[in-house]
Structures are given as structure tokens and as C-alpha cells.
Amino acid sequence: METIAADTGRVRVRFSPAPSGSLHVGSARTALFNYLFARRHGGTFILRIEDTDQSRSRDEWARAIEDALGWLGLNYDEGPVFQSQRTEEYRRAADDLLTRGLAYECFCTEADIKARSATSTQPDQTPGYDGFCRDLTPEHRGQAKAAGKTASLRFRTPDTGVSRFTDAIRGEVRVEWSSIPDFVIVRADGNPLFYLANAVDDLAMEITHVIRGEDLIDSTHRVLVLRAAIASTPPPVYAHLPLILGPDRAKLSKRHGAVALEEFRSAGYLPEAVANYLALLGWSPKDGREIMDLDEVVAEFGLDSVTHAAAAFDHDKLDWVNGEWIRRLTLGELEARIRPLADARFGERLDPEIFRAALAVGQERAVTLVELLAQMDFLFAGDEFSISDEAWAKVTGTDQVEAVLTVVVAHLADCEWTIEGVDLRSPLSEAGFKVRKVMPAIYACIEGRPSGLPLFDSLVLLGREVAIERVAAVQERLAGTV
RNA sequence: GCCCCCAUCGUCCAGCGGCCCAGGACGCCGCUCUUUCAAGGCGGUAACGGGGAUUCGAAUUCCCCUGGGGGCACCA
Numbered sequence: 001m002e003t004i005a006a007d008t009g010r011v012r013v014r015f016s017p018a019p020s021g022s023l024h025v026g027s028a029r030t031a032l033f034n035y036l037f038a039r040r041h042g043g044t045f046i047l048r049i050e051d052t053d054q055s056r057s058r059d060e061w062a063r064a065i066e067d068a069l070g071w072l073g074l075n076y077d078e079g080p081v082f083q084s085q086r087t088e089e090y091r092r093a094a095d096d097l098l099t100r101g102l103a104y105e106c107f108c109t110e111a112d113i114k115a116r117s118a119t120s121t122q123p124d125q126t127p128g129y130d131g132f133c134r135d136l137t138p139e140h141r142g143q144a145k146a147a148g149k150t151a152s153l154r155f156r157t158p159d160t161g162v163s164r165f166t167d168a169i170r171g172e173v174r175v176e177w178s179s180i181p182d183f184v185i186v187r188a189d190g191n192p193l194f195y196l197a198n199a200v201d202d203l204a205m206e207i208t209h210v211i212r213g214e215d216l217i218d219s220t221h222r223v224l225v226l227r228a229a230i231a232s233t234p235p236p237v238y239a240h241l242p243l244i245l246g247p248d249r250a251k252l253s254k255r256h257g258a259v260a261l262e263e264f265r266s267a268g269y270l271p272e273a274v275a276n277y278l279a280l281l282g283w284s285p286k287d288g289r290e291i292m293d294l295d296e297v298v299a300e301f302g303l304d305s306v307t308h309a310a311a312a313f314d315h316d317k318l319d320w321v322n323g324e325w326i327r328r329l330t331l332g333e334l335e336a337r338i339r340p341l342a343d344a345r346f347g348e349r350l351d352p353e354i355f356r357a358a359l360a361v362g363q364e365r366a367v368t369l370v371e372l373l374a375q376m377d378f379l380f381a382g383d384e385f386s387i388s389d390e391a392w393a394k395v396t397g398t399d400q401v402e403a404v405l406t407v408v409v410a411h412l413a414d415c416e417w418t419i420e421g422v423d424l425r426s427p428l429s430e431a432g433f434k435v436r437k438v439m440p441a442i443y444a445c446i447e448g449r450p451s452g453l454p455l456f457d458s459l460v461l462l463g464r465e466v467a468i469e470r471v472a473a474v475q476e477r478l479a480g481t482v
Numbered sequence: 483g484c485c486c487c488c489a490u491c492g493u494c495c496a497g498c499g500g501c502c503c504a505g506g507a508c509g510c511c512g513c514u515c516u517u518u519c520a521a522g523g524c525g526g527u528a529a530c531g532g533g534g535a536u537u538c539g540a541a542u543u544c545c546c547c548u549g550g551g552g553g554c555a556c557c558a
Contacts, residue, residue: 018558053557110556127484127554152556170487179485179554187556194558218486218553240487243551247493251551277494280507284495288506307495310551314493317508323521365520375519394518425517435517443518451519 011043012208015069015076016198018050019061022260023068025313026213026244026252029278033241034211035074036279036294036301046205047079052197057084068261072271073294081205083197090192093200093230094153094185102229103185105151106133107144128181129154153186155195155226163221168209168239168303175221183222195219199227207236211303214240214310239303242282243310252313268369270329270337273322280321282307291324323367331360338369345373346380354379354461361457375452379461385470391444395474398441400433402478407431408442409471412464422459445474 015031017023023031038045047069051057066080083090097103108129116130134156136144144151157180164174185196192200202210202223217240224235246256258264264274275294285292285300326334335356342350358376366372378385387395395401411427424442425435443455446467452458459467 016558020557050558056557106556108556129555154556167487173486175486181554184556189556191556193556198558213552214487215552216558219558221486242488245551249550280494282494284506286496288496290495290507309488311495312493314508317494320508327521364522367520423517428517440518447518449519454519455517457517 010208011038011041012046012206013038013043013211014046014048014079014202014205014207015074016048016050016201016212017065018053018056019058019065020053020056021061022064022262024252024259025261025264025278027065028068028072028261028274029244029281030211030213030241031069031074032072032275032278033283033301033306035076036298037209037211037303038077039298040301043208044077045074046081046207047076048081048201048205049079049083050194050197051082051084052090052192052194054084054191064262068265071265072261072275074275078205081201083192083201086197086201087192089204090196090200091186091190094192094196097155097185097229098153100229101156103153103155104134104136104182105141106154106182106184107136107141107149107151108132129183131182134182150188152184152188154182155185155222155229157182157222157225163225165220165224165235165238167217168237169306170240170308173217173220175218180221185226195222195226199223199230202236203227203231203233209237209239211239211241214243216240239306242307244281245310245312247312247314249310249312256313257315266341266370268341268371268373269318269322270325270369272328273318273325276325277318277321281311281313291321291328319367326366326369326372327364329363331356331363334363335359338372341369342373346376349380349382351380357457357461358453361453365453375449378447378449378452378458381448385448387444387448387474388450390450391448394440394444394450395478398438401441402475403431404428404433404438404441405445405471405475405478407433408445409468409475412459412468412471417460417464419456419460422456424456442471445471 013034015027015034017027017031035045037043047066049057049062049065051062062080062082069076094103098105106129112132113129116132117127133154141151158177161177162174163177163180164172167173183195184193186192201207220238220240227233227235244252246252248256252259258267261274265271272293276290276292276297279292279297279301280290283297283301283306285297286305289296329337338359342355355376358379359372362372362375366375398404407427408424411424412422415421428435428438439455440450444450446455446458446462447453462470
């Protein structure tokens with residue numbers, strides 16, 4: 001039977017995560033590439049939740065994954081399809097395979113298998129299954145069941161020959177069947193396993209291209225042989241993406257910092273930037289552009305230009321991309337994006353007017369939204385304003401600070417309260433101070449940190465009264481110290 | 483242990499037999515701009531893992547080694 005997909009040549013891809021945790025950047029990249037491919041070819045992008053393992057799956061994780069995809073801007077056209085609701089489909093396929101002798105009941109427990117391999121004459125052999133129940137007679141099976149044993153279902157893999165498939169980005173991949181043991185397709189409790197559900201669903205959903213991580217490359221042979229046993233429909237094209245490693249080229253983990261998409265979000269990264277960076281990890285446009293939005297990437301995306309080697313996640317480069325994106329937003333867009341984070345950080349103390357103005361001066365220097373907010377702490381800290389040790393060192397490390405601050409207070413007390421009026425350069429140099437030398441100390445008094453928003457803009461936003469108070473507080477502290 | 487995939491600057495990529503004593507980006511280092519720190523501008527540092535083979539000619543093709551990653555679950 002020809003499928004609609006085959007008839008029209010329509011591309012249908014799916015992102016199929018297991019809801020056993022929030023969306024990991026590696027999975028996000030896989031989702032992204034599926035999305036890009038679908039959009040590039042006017043195809044359909046489907047979300048399928050692979051939750052056949054009851055013990056590891058949780059609804060809240062499925063929701064978290066959907067949220068993360070939405071945040072990234074990867075909207076799907078179909079789904080989510082939950083495999084846990086399609087158990088009957090898998091069971092029917094499994095029964096058929098059993099009936100046809102392509103699969104068999106296995107009564108071995110994990111402990112049985114482990115025990116046998118431990119006493120094997122050839123220790124350290126392949127950790128897989130040894131085929132113990134492969135040719136059990138009906139009598140044996142009857143005895144096992146009578147003894148109360150439950151059976152899992154194993155697929156009988158070929159003993160000889162080679163399994164091969166052509167990977168869209170790696171070319172032909174081949175492996176000897178002898179290295180692939182009979183594998184379980186239905187658990188003893190009746191629930192299907194990944195291989196089965198995967199084969200059945202890709203068939204049922206008429207998936208044309210399977211784009212996933214390279215960690216699944218070896219499982220392809222199993223899914224393919226299973227699929228062929230279930231139906232004669234031509235298999236989809238497989239494309240295995242290079243994995244994303246940590247900066248040290250080891251498996252990317254929490255140890256390397258943020259790994260869940262949600263963490264990047266709360267750390268102040270823009271979805272455009274994360275998607276942009278992820279697209280560049282393993283792919284690049286012909287002209288070498290770096291900063292691109294999703295549509296621009298879609299316009300040029302192709303599996304043939306995907307890299308083969310695993311890539312190390314580079315936080316520095318992500319930071320740069322994020323900064324570029326922050327600068328690309330209009331002030332209004334930036335404000336809309338950062339507002340939730342700002343409310344969480346400053347609450348009632350946030351003054352919308354001042355906030356917007358501060359945003360304007362901070363936009364051109366920010367790396368992340370959170371970092372941008374941190375630069376505004378001095379504006380909305382209220383009574384909790386304090387000077388960091390690092391900043392205080394700038395104060396005490398400046399020659400004649402007291403005299404400098406006296407000049408500062410004098411000027412701030414009766415200058416015009418505008419960017420120009422608040423300019424301390426003239427009064428300072430007229431008093432004989434080197435502006436560049438003395439600036440850090442003044443900066444520290446006002447903003448409490450060694451770096452951040454430009455001083456004169458900051459003074460204007462802070463207001464004359466508070467500004468003078470802060471300098472005065474430092475003068476008192478210095479007097480008390482001396 | 484066995485199997486699979488991969489291999490260009492510190493990192494991400496370009497390169498698909500001559501245009502390459504290898505190009506771009508991040509980082510890093512200078513310089514510049516400058517009211518702190520950034521951002522910006524300019525410049526610099528830095529790589530084809532090793533050995534064979536094919537060829538008039540290899541970063542580019544083939545083989546071996548080495549190295550890195552992944553897999554070998556009643557996880558996906």
C-alpha cells in the first residue's frame with residue numbers, strides 16, 4: 001500500500017524525546033534540526049513523546065519539553081502523540097511477530113543473564129543476550145509458565161550477514177548481524193520497548209526522515225530489521241547528527257554548567273540566540289554568516305552540510321551570540337523579553353520609566369538579560385544598596401579620595417541634572433585630578449560595583465538626592481575608617 | 483572485551499586534487515575609542531594527529547596506527 005507521504009514526496013519528520021527529564025541542549029539541537037529540515041522542505045514536523053517506560057516517564061516532563069520547544073520557537077504541526085496511549089498498536093504488532101515465529105518468549109530475568117555471562121568460559125564477552133530461550137520447546141515454555149514465570153518477547157535477529165543502511169550525512173553504515181543479539185521488544189509486564197514502538201510509529205505516522213543523535217546510530221539496525229518484519233514499506237531516510245560534548249570533550253553534563261534549555265532561559269539567554277548557536281553547532285551556511293534567525297537558517301539548511309564530528313559546547317561563543325541578539329532587538333522588544341525577569345528581581349521597587357531608560361544604555365553592552373539586570377541593581381536596590389568589596393577597593397585605592405569626593409558632592413549639589421550637567425570631568429580636572437585615575441572610585445560609590453552602566457547616565461537616573469547620599473555615605477565610612 | 487562513528491587553529495566551522503606556506507567566527511593578546519567596565523573599530527597569535535599508498539600534484543582519495551566519541555539494557 002502506497003502511503004500519502006510516498007505519493008507526494010512530502011517530508012514528515014518527528015522529534016521524539018523520552019519525558020524523563022527537561023529538554024537537554026543536545027535534544028533541543030535534534031529538535032531544531034528536525035524543525036529546520038521540515039520547514040526547508042515544506043514538510044510536517046511532529047512531536048512524539050516516547051513514554052513507553054512507565055517508571056521513567058512523567059507528565060510534567062512532557063509538559064516541560066513542550067514548553068521548551070515553544071520557547072525556542074520550534075512549533076510542531078502534529079502531536080504531541082504519546083506512545084503510552086498506543087500500547088494496543090504495539091501489542092498487535094508483537095503478537096503478529098510472535099505468531100510468525102520472528103519473535104519468541106524469553107523467560108530469562110536480568111539476573112539469569114548476568115549469572116550466565118559471569119560463569120561463561122569466555123569472560124568479558126559481549127554483554128548482550130546469549131540466546132538461551134531462543135529455541136525453547138513448547139514443553140519448556142509450558143513448564144516455565146506453570147512455575148509462574150512471565151515472559152518478555154525477544155526479536156530473533158539474523159545470525160549471519162550484514163545489516164546496512166545509508167545515512168544521509170555519513171553514507172553507508174554497516175555492521176555484522178553476528179554482533180547484534182536478540183533484543184527485547186516487549187517487557188515481561190506487557191509494555192513495549194523503544195525498538196518496537198519506534199518501528200510501529202514511524203510506519204504509522206509515515207515518517208520519511210529520521211533525524212536524531214548519533215548515539216542512536218547502532219540501534220538503527222534493530223529498528224530497521226523490525227520494521228521490515230512488520231511491513232514492506234520502504235524505510236525512511238536516516239540522518240545521525242554529531243553529538244554535543246562538554247568544553248572538555250567529555251559528555252555534556254551539569255558539571256559544565258547549564259544543560260537544560262530551561263536553565264539557559266532563566267540565565268537570561270534569548271531563544272533566538274540559543275537556536276542560532278545550536279544551529280551553528282554542526283552546521284554552517286555557505287557564506288559563513290553567524291548571526292541568523294530561524295527563517296534565514298531554514299532558507300539554507302541541508303543535511304548534506306551537517307558536520308560529521310562531535311562538537312564541544314562553547315559557552316563563550318553562546319555569550320557572544322546572545323549579546324549580538326540583545327543588540328538586534330528594538331528597545332520595545334528587549335523590554336518585553338526582560339520584563340518578567342526584572343519583575344522577579346526587583347519586584348515593587350522597579351520604576352518602569354527609569355527601567356526603560358537604563359535598558360537603553362545597557363542594551364549595547366549586555367551579554368545576557370540577567371547580567372543586564374545586575375547592572376541595574378544600584379537603581380532599584382533601595383536601602384539594600386551596598387558596595388562590593390571589589391568596588392570598595394577602588395575607593396580606598398584612590399589617592400586623595402576624600403578630596404575627590406568633596407569635589408564630586410559640590411558639583412552634584414548644584415549642577416543642572418542632565419547628562420551634560422552631571423558631567424564630572426571638568427570640575428575634576430580643574431581641581432587637579434586625573435579624571436581616568438579617579439573615575440573608578442566615584443563609580444564605585446554610585447553603583448557599588450566595579451563595572452556596569454555609564455556613570456553620567458546612571459547619575460541622572462538615580463536622582464540628585466540619592467546620588468549625593470551615596471557619596472556622603474562613603475565619606476562617612478572613610479572618616480570612620482581613618 | 484566486542485561493535486559502530488569521527489579526526490583542520492584552544493573552540494565552532496570553511497575547504498570536497500592544483501586558487502591553501504589553509505579562510506571565517508568565538509576566545510586570547512595588542513592598539514584605538516573612552517566617564518568605570520563593556521560594546522565598537524583596527525591588527526596579531528594559533529591547526530591540516532602519525533605512517534604508508536595513489537597522483538605530475540594532496541588538508542582534500544585509499545590503507546594502517548593513534549586519538550576522541552558513541553553503542554553492546556525488560557532506557558530512549
